Amino acid sequence: MGGREAPLILASGSPRRKALLEALGYPLRLAPPEVEEDLDLPPRELAQALARRKGERVEGQWVLAADTVVDLEGEALGKPRDREENRLFLRRLSGRAHLVHTAIYLRTPLDLVEEVHTASVLLPPAKRGGDRLVCGKRRGAGQGGGLRRPGPGHGPHREGGGRLLHRGGPSRLPGLRPPVGKGVPPVREVALRRAIFLLLLLLGLGLSALTRPMAPRLALTLSPLTAPLPALGFRLGQNLKASWSALLNRQDLYAENQALKEKLALLEGENRRLALEVARLERALAVRKTQAPGLIAVAPVIGEDLSGLYRRLLLGMGERDGLRVGMPVTAPQGLVGLIVEVEERRALVRTLVDPESLIGVRPEKGLGRGIARGAPPDRLLAEFPPSVKVAPGDLLVTGAPLGLFPDGIPVGRVERVERALGGLKLRAWVRPLVDLSLLEEVMVLRPL
Amino acid sequence: MRRLLALLLTLFLSGLLSALWPQGLMAPDLFLVLALWYAQGSPAYLGLPVAFLLGLLQDLLGYGLVGLHGVGLLFAAYAYYAANRRLASGESLPALVAFAWAFAAKWLGHFLVAYWLRLEIPPLIPLDLLLEALFTLPLFLLARRFRP
Numbered sequence: 001m002g003g004r005e006a007p008l009i010l011a012s013g014s015p016r017r018k019a020l021l022e023a024l025g026y027p028l029r030l031a032p033p034e035v036e037e038d039l040d041l042p043p044r045e046l047a048q049a050l051a052r053r054k055g056e057r058v059e060g061q062w063v064l065a066a067d068t069v070v071d072l073e074g075e076a077l078g079k080p081r082d083r084e085e086n087r088l089f090l091r092r093l094s095g096r097a098h099l100v101h102t103a104i105y106l107r108t109p110l111d112l113v114e115e116v117h118t119a120s121v122l123l124p125p126a127k128r129g130g131d132r133l134v135c136g137k138r139r140g141a142g143q144g145g146g147l148r149r150p151g152p153g154h155g156p157h158r159e160g161g162g163r164l165l166h167r168g169g170p171s172r173l174p175g176l177r178p179p180v181g182k183g184v185p186p187v188r189e190v191a192l193r194r195a196i197f198l199l200l201l202l203l204g205l206g207l208s209a210l211t212r213p214m215a216p217r218l219a220l221t222l223s224p225l226t227a228p229l230p231a232l233g234f235r236l237g238q239n240l241k242a243s244w245s246a247l248l249n250r251q252d253l254y255a256e257n258q259a260l261k262e263k264l265a266l267l268e269g270e271n272r273r274l275a276l277e278v279a280r281l282e283r284a285l286a287v288r289k290t291q292a293p294g295l296i297a298v299a300p301v302i303g304e305d306l307s308g309l310y311r312r313l314l315l316g317m318g319e320r321d322g323l324r325v326g327m328p329v330t331a332p333q334g335l336v337g338l339i340v341e342v343e344e345r346r347a348l349v350r351t352l353v354d355p356e357s358l359i360g361v362r363p364e365k366g367l368g369r370g371i372a373r374g375a376p377p378d379r380l381l382a383e384f385p386p387s388v389k390v391a392p393g394d395l396l397v398t399g400a401p402l403g404l405f406p407d408g409i410p411v412g413r414v415e416r417v418e419r420a421l422g423g424l425k426l427r428a429w430v431r432p433l434v435d436l437s438l439l440e441e442v443m444v445l446r447p448l
Numbered sequence: 449m450r451r452l453l454a455l456l457l458t459l460f461l462s463g464l465l466s467a468l469w470p471q472g473l474m475a476p477d478l479f480l481v482l483a484l485w486y487a488q489g490s491p492a493y494l495g496l497p498v499a500f501l502l503g504l505l506q507d508l509l510g511y512g513l514v515g516l517h518g519v520g521l522l523f524a525a526y527a528y529y530a531a532n533r534r535l536a537s538g539e540s541l542p543a544l545v546a547f548a549w550a551f552a553a554k555w556l557g558h559f560l561v562a563y564w565l566r567l568e569i570p571p572l573i574p575l576d577l578l579l580e581a582l583f584t585l586p587l588f589l590l591a592r593r594f595r596p
Binding site: 015016019022023024025027189192193196197200201203204205206207208209211212215216218219220222223226227229230231232233234235236237238240241 | 467513
């Protein structure tokens, strides 16, 4: 079968047949077929028919099938139904010569070979021999083995039974030979394997004992021969490991960068908040310096009355923060108004443009006093005696005629001046310096 | 040619694994896989010497005692042949049994050499053996799919 490319298909489930063929070095594929064995034929023809039937059931280019039948004086011994029948068969065979017909069926792309080989076997009468046979049958029973067809490795003419024959002598009878003739006989194969094993074992033990004193040096001396390929793999493995490590580190850097960015955003937010706080404190300081030393609190503006009737602001601080009714409220630009109501956490400011607001004012650079009333939505109306010199563009600041505001807080600029009551009064329209709608926080001063 | 390629691949993979495998963890025995793969498709009079030589090569590569793995793989191949003779081939369970048998035989061979040389026999840690067998088994099953 040299030059054959397709594997040999063994139409049998017998591990013994497989082992024999593998021992010869043939690549194999097992394809055990399911065949009916109910033919009523003489033993020799039965073996041939069954082998042919098996082979024909399997497709392929190279198919090998075999079947073995035990022939006891012309009677084919069938597969025992149970252990009792098995013992019965063995008793019948014990001490008697019988024939074992082994038929082979070999189909190749070019040829078809069918042969039947017959061996004469004599089982020794001893009971122990029978027990061994029973054991052999058990092993093969699951794979279609039986006394009628004691396939390779199962039957009395095989390893167990063959030994019995050999010891008993009848194996030398003419015609006795292994059914598959040209391979290595199993007994010889086993012996060969054991011999090789023992030889190599002794060699290995001897080598280990001899080379023990020079164990590392010997390997080092031979390493130029043995090491290059593993070293290549090792180097590649190290590079892969380093790459993986670098990849992981890069992922770490990415995560660290993300964390730093988040931290930076937090810090920037904090910085903005602190800058605002500083600006607020600076404004408060400016107020303290310029307007009044008695600064009570810097309060946020949280609401505004836009009804049109009143111009009032709602502060986010109240009685709990020390705010009281009557406290002046200012901004860095100028006067805002006066606290008129206080709750626990809120306070209401009547602004200088509220219609109920009355503020004592005076020109910043001139003499005389007047009273400024609120004129919603965004003006004040100040009245002065006709002797007071007031002109558009003049800055009005708080005086202290009513005792509500500290002196000198800027209030607004005069837009126009008119005479009233037949010239008995001067009436000035004033635009406040503080834009109430833009206020975010105000300073609350100690009341006078 | 296939067998030579398998040997070269084994040598390469053994180096690769030694770099990548975690320190202290039992690695799969690639040479055992190669020896059993070779034994699977070869008669014993070839498979046994090849297994022995592979073991010697493994000893040299590991800078260890020459003969330790040689005897170990010899035992493994012998046990594998013995198991294959008794078990139906082509099925998974017998293949597992044959592998387990060969694996145990390999370690028996190692201990025999250690005893022969009166070496200090390391403590047998069943978990290590189990891990090595578990790591080697998939490679063995994979190798079985490819005929030598």
